[in-house]
Amino acid sequence: MLHAATFAFLAGLRANNNKAWLDANRAAYEAAKADFLVLVTDVLTQLEAADPAIADSQLQPKKCVFRLNRDIRFSTDKTPYKTNFGAWFNAGGKGAPSAGYYLNLEPGGSFVAGGLYMPDAKVLATLRQEIDYNLPAFDALLTAPEFQRHFAGLSPEPSLKRPPKGYAADNPALAYLKLKSFTASRPLPDAALQQPAASQQVVAGFKALQPLVYFLNQALD
Numbered sequence: 001m002l003h004a005a006t007f008a009f010l011a012g013l014r015a016n017n018n019k020a021w022l023d024a025n026r027a028a029y030e031a032a033k034a035d036f037l038v039l040v041t042d043v044l045t046q047l048e049a050a051d052p053a054i055a056d057s058q059l060q061p062k063k064c065v066f067r068l069n070r071d072i073r074f075s076t077d078k079t080p081y082k083t084n085f086g087a088w089f090n091a092g093g094k095g096a097p098s099a100g101y102y103l104n105l106e107p108g109g110s111f112v113a114g115g116l117y118m119p120d121a122k123v124l125a126t127l128r129q130e131i132d133y134n135l136p137a138f139d140a141l142l143t144a145p146e147f148q149r150h151f152a153g154l155s156p157e158p159s160l161k162r163p164p165k166g167y168a169a170d171n172p173a174l175a176y177l178k179l180k181s182f183t184a185s186r187p188l189p190d191a192a193l194q195q196p197a198a199s200q201q202v203v204a205g206f207k208a209l210q211p212l213v214y215f216l217n218q219a220l221d
Contacts (some may be wrong), residue, residue, distance in 0.1 A: 042199040099216035113185035115211030130219035
């Protein structure tokens with residue numbers, strides 16, 4: 001479970017996104033970061049028991065957590081910090097071009113998600129081909145009761161307006177083939193993350209996403 005002070009820190013950072021404020025609240029930041037890492041560690045332990053690929057990868061909790069500083073080199077938004085904590089659970093590590101599980105912590109905007117977001121053109125072409133070849137299997141995992149209990153389907157954006165090159169407009173998989181990402185997500189209320197069963201709720205979502213993650217990664221093997 002997370003402490004209310006962690007949400008309070010992130011809310012304060014959102015209202016005061018500057019180095020002076022963060023320096024003045026460094027102790028609160030360190031406490032919030034440590035609190036989130038405890039949750040990430042608990043989630044990772046449970047996920048290892050459910051996903052052999054994650055277990056075999058021997059991920060370290062700290063390596064799953066994204067840094068707070070934003071990369072502002074090519075952005076018109078020069079605010080220096082993210083206003084959320086995020087963790088990415090991927091057997092290949094944070095930089096791997098493969099599918100995995102994501103936890104986002106943000107006051108009023110927390111969520112669990114999984115899949116593969118905005119892969120490069122080569123990876124995207126491979127995934128589209130796999131979905132085209134194995135549409136019944138892909139449909140089956142998205143209509144499975146456990147998946148539908150947690151998720152409303154794949155995120156519809158970003159998506160092409162026209163069929164991708166090489167695919168006909170009447171292809172039965174077209175709705176999937178037009179996608180540029182293959183992800184699903186659902187929100188997590190702040191109150192749920194402050195309950196003793198917070199990590200179990202996160203992992204329940206990850207378990208429902210596991211068939212999607214496996215399908216995508218097997219296509220890339």
